[in-house]
Amino acid sequence: MMNYNSLQLRIGIIGLGNAGSALLPSIAKHENVIVTAASGRNKERLEKFAHDYNADYHLSVEDLCRSEQVDAVYIASPTELHVEHVQIATHFKKHIIVEKPLAVSVEEADLLIHAAERAGIHLIVGHSFSFEPPIRKMREMIEEETLGKVRMINNWYFNDWMYRPRTPEELDTLLGGGVTYRQGSHQFDIIRYIGGGMLRSVRAMTGRWDELRPTEGAHAAFLEFEDGTAATAVYNGYDHFLTTELTFGIGEGGPSIKPKGYAASRKAIQKLKNSDEERTLKSQKGYGGNQSKNYFEEKHHQPFFGLTVVSCERGDIRQSPNGLFVYGEDEKYEIQLPNVTGRDVMIAELYDAVVLGKPPVHDGRWGKANLEVCQAVLESARERKEIYLSHQVAADPSLRRVSK
Structure with a gap:
């Protein structure tokens, strides 16, 4: 579990495509946030990431979310996998940034919002612009x-x-x-x-x-x-x-x-x-x-x-x-x-929510409202x-x- 006294937030990235890669500089800029793990389908890519960042890699989302070296996850997997991956993260009580759109329907969005609330974690939707x-x-x-x-x-x-x-x-x-x-x-x-x-x-x-x-x-x-x-x-x-x-x-x-x-x-x-x-x-x-x-x-x-x-x-x-x-x-x-x-500010919004208790703008209900449109x-x-x-x-x- 996260040591809140250290004020350090450890992030695992789910999916090392364009979106997952683009977040890495913003994590590096924040003095109290580090990337500690990644998961994905491409083992060669994961091995390179683990070497570059002295981090762990996992071939399954469940293994990454189970890790005690991860406090929050950035879900940059394809849209059709968001429901499954958010549910796994909430099961292991990991805070979440999930790429847009949150899901494919407002009914699915409600499912994820309620799962995050039951788990007592923050769910932020990454509408970075x-x-x-x-x-x-x-x-x-x-x-x-x-x-x-x-x-x-x-x-x-x-x-x-x-x-x-x-x-x-x-x-x-x-x-x-x-x-x-x-x-x-x-x-x-x-x-x-x-x-x-x-x-x-x-x-x-x-x-x-x-x-x-x-x-x-x-x-x-x-x-x-x-x-x-x-x-x-x-x-x-x-x-x-x-x-x-x-x-x-x-x-x-x-x-x-x-x-x-x-x-x-x-x-x-x-x-x-x-x-x-x-x-x-x-x-x-x-x-x-x-x-x-x-x-x-x-x-x-x-x-x-x-x-x-x-x-x-x-x-x-x-x-x-x-x-x-x-x-x-x-x-x-x-x-x-x-x-x-925008990704710099997105990382700051997650950190401020988790560590400082500041309500995020781009929470699950905000993401649901955009999905409704x-x-x-x-x-x-x-x-x-x-x-x-x-x-x-x-x-x-x-x-x-x-x-x-």
């Missing part, structure tokens, strides 16, 4: 009414998501695949966090425009908050127009994107012979793979999850490479923000009608006791 400094600063400015009351929030993202290497499960909506579950969960998280959390309804359409990639590759959603604030979430992952043209050439993690040629991702995928080749290519992007990123050396601007523009009564706000541009009534000015990543977008598109929401919670944890 609302942890980013520009998004948190937008929320702060809205709370302070720097430009008056917020009236409209827009996030538009055009990219190549559908043609990055994918497993078959990532292209199966029933297993939580497609852009609405996998990427909409980020969009709705950003919009809900900026606007205070309490959405009222959703009207949306989705698009499946490539029969060889049989899941949602695009959506357009109109979201209305309880207070009347309007929002739009537009996503197109079909690798034509890219919003990096509008975001200073800066992408999700904050690096400058080097042009690879028009539709390079789509053309590369079309050259593969079958899904096995694609699965192999995706695996090479995980820890120690020959196409893996070096997240420790990557240089960052502020990260851009597409184009986010917030309109208030007396001005607009959008991101700049180093913070925010504010378009006020009399002048345009820039706010410089600290160069930290994902499902509502799919339902609205299918039924061609407005869907009213019933599981939304406030961005301020202290207000959740009165949230519906």
